[in-house]
Amino acid sequence: MSRPVYLVTGGMSKFDRAFPDKRTEELCIDAFTEAAEFIGMTPYQLKKYIHSCYYGHFADHFGDQLLGEAVIHDRLGLDPLGNVGIKTGGATGGSTLWEAYKTVASGYSDCVLALGWERMDEVPTDEGNNYISCAADKDWETPLGHIYTGYYAVMAQKYWQVFGKEEDSFRRTLAEIAVKNKGYAVHNPHAQAPMRITVEDVLDSPMVAYPLRALDCCLMSVGSCAAILADEKTAFELTDNPLRVDVAAASHTLRPADRRPMEIPLLPSETREQYADLGQRFPGSDRYPGFTGFLAARMAAYYAYGMTGIHDPTEDLDLVELHDAFTISDMQTYEDIGIRPYGEGRTYVESGDCYHTNPRTGEPGKLPANISGGLIGCMHAVGATGIMQLIEVGHHLWNRWGEMHGEEKKWARFNRKKPADWQDLQVRGAKRGLAISHAGVGSHVTCTILQHPDHVLSGGTFK
Amino acid sequence: MSSAENRGTVQVVKNRYKPSGKFHFPSPNTPIRNEEGSLMGVTNPRDIVHMHAYGGESIFFESLSKGKLLATRCDNPDCEEGHGSIFQPFRIHCPDCLVKATVIDMTDTAKKTSRIHTFMITERTGAFNLLPRPLKFINVEFKGVSTILMGYLCMGEPEIGMKVIPIFNTKAPTYTILDLWWVPEGTGEDQLPENFTFE
Numbered sequence: 001m002s003r004p005v006y007l008v009t010g011g012m013s014k015f016d017r018a019f020p021d022k023r024t025e026e027l028c029i030d031a032f033t034e035a036a037e038f039i040g041m042t043p044y045q046l047k048k049y050i051h052s053c054y055y056g057h058f059a060d061h062f063g064d065q066l067l068g069e070a071v072i073h074d075r076l077g078l079d080p081l082g083n084v085g086i087k088t089g090g091a092t093g094g095s096t097l098w099e100a101y102k103t104v105a106s107g108y109s110d111c112v113l114a115l116g117w118e119r120m121d122e123v124p125t126d127e128g129n130n131y132i133s134c135a136a137d138k139d140w141e142t143p144l145g146h147i148y149t150g151y152y153a154v155m156a157q158k159y160w161q162v163f164g165k166e167e168d169s170f171r172r173t174l175a176e177i178a179v180k181n182k183g184y185a186v187h188n189p190h191a192q193a194p195m196r197i198t199v200e201d202v203l204d205s206p207m208v209a210y211p212l213r214a215l216d217c218c219l220m221s222v223g224s225c226a227a228i229l230a231d232e233k234t235a236f237e238l239t240d241n242p243l244r245v246d247v248a249a250a251s252h253t254l255r256p257a258d259r260r261p262m263e264i265p266l267l268p269s270e271t272r273e274q275y276a277d278l279g280q281r282f283p284g285s286d287r288y289p290g291f292t293g294f295l296a297a298r299m300a301a302y303y304a305y306g307m308t309g310i311h312d313p314t315e316d317l318d319l320v321e322l323h324d325a326f327t328i329s330d331m332q333t334y335e336d337i338g339i340r341p342y343g344e345g346r347t348y349v350e351s352g353d354c355y356h357t358n359p360r361t362g363e364p365g366k367l368p369a370n371i372s373g374g375l376i377g378c379m380h381a382v383g384a385t386g387i388m389q390l391i392e393v394g395h396h397l398w399n400r401w402g403e404m405h406g407e408e409k410k411w412a413r414f415n416r417k418k419p420a421d422w423q424d425l426q427v428r429g430a431k432r433g434l435a436i437s438h439a440g441v442g443s444h445v446t447c448t449i450l451q452h453p454d455h456v457l458s459g460g461t462f463k
Numbered sequence: 464m465s466s467a468e469n470r471g472t473v474q475v476v477k478n479r480y481k482p483s484g485k486f487h488f489p490s491p492n493t494p495i496r497n498e499e500g501s502l503m504g505v506t507n508p509r510d511i512v513h514m515h516a517y518g519g520e521s522i523f524f525e526s527l528s529k530g531k532l533l534a535t536r537c538d539n540p541d542c543e544e545g546h547g548s549i550f551q552p553f554r555i556h557c558p559d560c561l562v563k564a565t566v567i568d569m570t571d572t573a574k575k576t577s578r579i580h581t582f583m584i585t586e587r588t589g590a591f592n593l594l595p596r597p598l599k600f601i602n603v604e605f606k607g608v609s610t611i612l613m614g615y616l617c618m619g620e621p622e623i624g625m626k627v628i629p630i631f632n633t634k635a636p637t638y639t640i641l642d643l644w645w646v647p648e649g650t651g652e653d654q655l656p657e658n659f660t661f662e
Contacts, residue, residue: 020495020497020503020504021503064507124590126588126589126590127589127590128589129587129588129589129590130589130590130591130592131589132589133589137552138515139515139517139520139524139639139640140552140613140640141613141640143593143594143639143640143641144594144598144600144613144614144615144640144641145585145588145589145592145594145598145600146588146589146590146591146592147585147587147588147589147592147598148589149585149587150583150585150598150600153583153585153600154581154582154583154600154602154613155581156583157581157582157583157623158580158581158623161581161623207585207586207587208585208587209583209584209585209587210583210584210585211583212583255552255611255613256602256611257580257602257610257611258552258610258611259558259609259610260544260545260548260609260610284623291580291581291602
C-alpha cells in the first residue's frame with residue numbers, strides 16, 4: 001500500500017443475547033465513547049479527526065431497518081462526512097476494517113472510523129437461524145432446513161473422518177476448543193457467555209447438527225465495536241502508541257467444493273513436497289478446496305503474510321484471534337493460515353500452544369488463541385466481531401489488557417460480577433498479532449495483522 | 464394473522480408480472496412492556512408474499528417435476544480452465560469463461576454414480592423449514608462432475624461413501640429444490656415417500 005496505516009484506538013460495548021432496554025445507537029455510542037476515552041479524549045474531540053466512516057452491519061433483516069448505517073451515522077453526529085455500509089456476512093467486521101485500511105493507505109483520508117454492530121435479538125432464535133441461512137443460496141441450500149449450522153456440520157463430519165481419522169480423541173480435541181474459549185470469557189467483562197465447563201459438558205450438550213453440539217457453536221449476539229485507523233502523522237497526534245495495521249481479504253464460493261479441485265496454494269513456510277503424500281496419510285483429503293478447509297482463509301493469509309513479511313505465523317506472531325464460529329471452523333483455520341500444516345490442526349490444541357498458559361507445561365502458550373473468548377465465549381454480533389478481534393489483539397500489544405478487562409467500574413457498569421479468581425490474561429511482551437474474520441462457509445475472509453511499531457517485520461514480497 | 468385464502472399468485476404475461484390476490488397481510492403493532500408495565504418497544508408483525516425469478520435455472524426446477532436431474536457443461540472450446548467441466552449445482556454460465564453452459568441430463572449418471580461425500584443430521588431447523596425431521600443433509604458427489612450437490616436423504620442412515628439414488632416429487636411438485644430427495648441404493652419403489660418417484 002502507498003503509506004503505512006495505524007490503529008489508533010478501539011472501543012467495545014457490552015455484548016449480550018438481548019438488549020430490550022437499548023436502541024442500537026446506544027450500543028454504538030458506548031463503543032465509540034470507549035474508543036475515545038482509551039486515548040484520553042472525549043467523543044467530540046475524536047470526531048474532529050474523522051474524515052470517512054465505514055459501518056459494518058451484516059443483516060438488514062435482523063435490524064428490520066434498511067440503510068441502518070445512515071441511522072447510526074446520523075446519531076453519531078458524523079454528517080456530512082461520507083459513509084458506506086459494509087456487508088460480507090460473518091466477515092463484515094473484518095471487511096469494514098479492510099475498507100478503512102485501504103482508505104487511509106490510499107491517501108484519501110487521514111483518519112477513518114470503522115464501526116460495526118448487529119442486532120440479533122428482535123426475532124426468536126429459530127427465525128434468527130432462518131435469517132442466517134438466507135446467506136446461503138436461497139434456491140439451492142436455504143430450503144434444506146433453514147439452519148446454517150448444518151453447513152458447518154457436514155464439514156465437521158468430513159474433517160473428523162479424514163483428518164481426525166474417526167477417532168473419539170479428535171472429537172474431544174474439538175470440544176477442548178470450546179472449553180478454552182468459554183473459560184477465557186470468564187475474565188472478559190464484555191463477554192456474553194462465560195462458562196467454566198469440561199470436555200464432557202461439551203460432548204453432553206444438546207445436539208444442534210450432528211456432530212456439532214450446542215457448546216461447539218458461536219453465540220447469537222447484540223453489541224457494537226468501533227476502531228479508528230489513521231496515517232502515521234495523524235495517529236501520533238492522537239496517541240503516543242498507535243499500532244501498525246495491515247488488512248488483506250479473499251473470497252471463495254458460497255458453498256464448499258463448488259469449483260474444480262486445484263493444488264493447495266502454499267504459504268511462505270510450506271513446501272509442495274510436504275503435501276505430496278497428504279492423500280496417503282489422510283485418505284479422502286485429496287480434494288482441495290473441499291470440505292476440510294477454506295481457500296479464502298488461505299488466500300487472505302497468503303496476501304497478509306506477503307504484505308507484512310510473516311514467514312511462519314507460530315514464530316512471528318504472539319497471539320491470534322480466530323473466527324471460531326464453530327469449533328470445527330476454528331480448527332480448519334489453523335491449517336488454512338499455516339499455524340499447522342493441513343491435517344495437523346489438532347496438534348495446535350493438543351500441544352497446548354493455543355493457550356495463554358500451556359496446561360501441559362505450565363509455561364506461556366506459544367501462540368495463544370481467542371483470549372477474548374472468541375465467538376463461542378465472547379460474542380458474535382456479526383458486524384462488530386472482526387473489529388472486536390482487532391481491539392482484543394490491540395489491548396495485548398498496548399499492554400493494557402488487564403486494565404481494559406479488569407477495571408471494577410466496567411464490570412459494575414455492565415451489571416456483571418467480576419469473578420473472585422479473575423486473571424489478567426495479558427500476553428506478556430506481545431508485539432504482533434493476527435485476527436481472522438470469516439463469512440459464509442468461507443465465502444469471505446479477512447486477515448488483519450497488528451504490529452507494535454517498534455517491532456514491525458521488515459516487509460514481505462508484496463511491498 | 465393471515466389466511467391462505469386469496470393468497471397471492473403470479474403469472475408472467477408479455478414478460479411482466481401479473482400478480483393477483485393478496486401479497487401482504489397487515490396486522491397492528493402491539494406494545495412490549497416490562498414487568499413494571501413500562502413501555503420497552505413494540506412488535507412489528509407482517510406477512511408478505513415475495514416473487515422470485517428463476518431465470519436460466521427454471522428448466523432445472525421444472526425438470527425435477529418430470530423426474531430428471533439436469534446439470535450444465537462448459538462446451539466453450541476457448542475456455543482454458545473450464546472446457547468440459549460439468550456443474551451440479553446447475554450453473555447457467557461457466558464460472559470461468561462466463562459463456563452460457565450447455566444444459567445436460569445427468570439423471571442416469573446420478574442414478575449410477577451418486578455417493579455421499581459428507582453428511583449431517585439435525586433435529587433443529589430454522590423457521591420456515593418444511594422438511595420432516597430428523598433432517599439428514601447429504602453432500603452428493605457424482606462421477607465426472609466437478610462440483611458437489613447438497614441434498615436431503617429421506618430414509619436410511621447416511622455414511623460417507625454410501626451410494627444413493629435421486630427421487631423426484633413428480634406427483635405434487637413444489638418446483639423448488641425440495642422436489643429432489645435422495646434414498647439409499649436398493650430402496651424399492653413401494654418404500655418411497657408420498658408423491659415421490661424414481662423418474
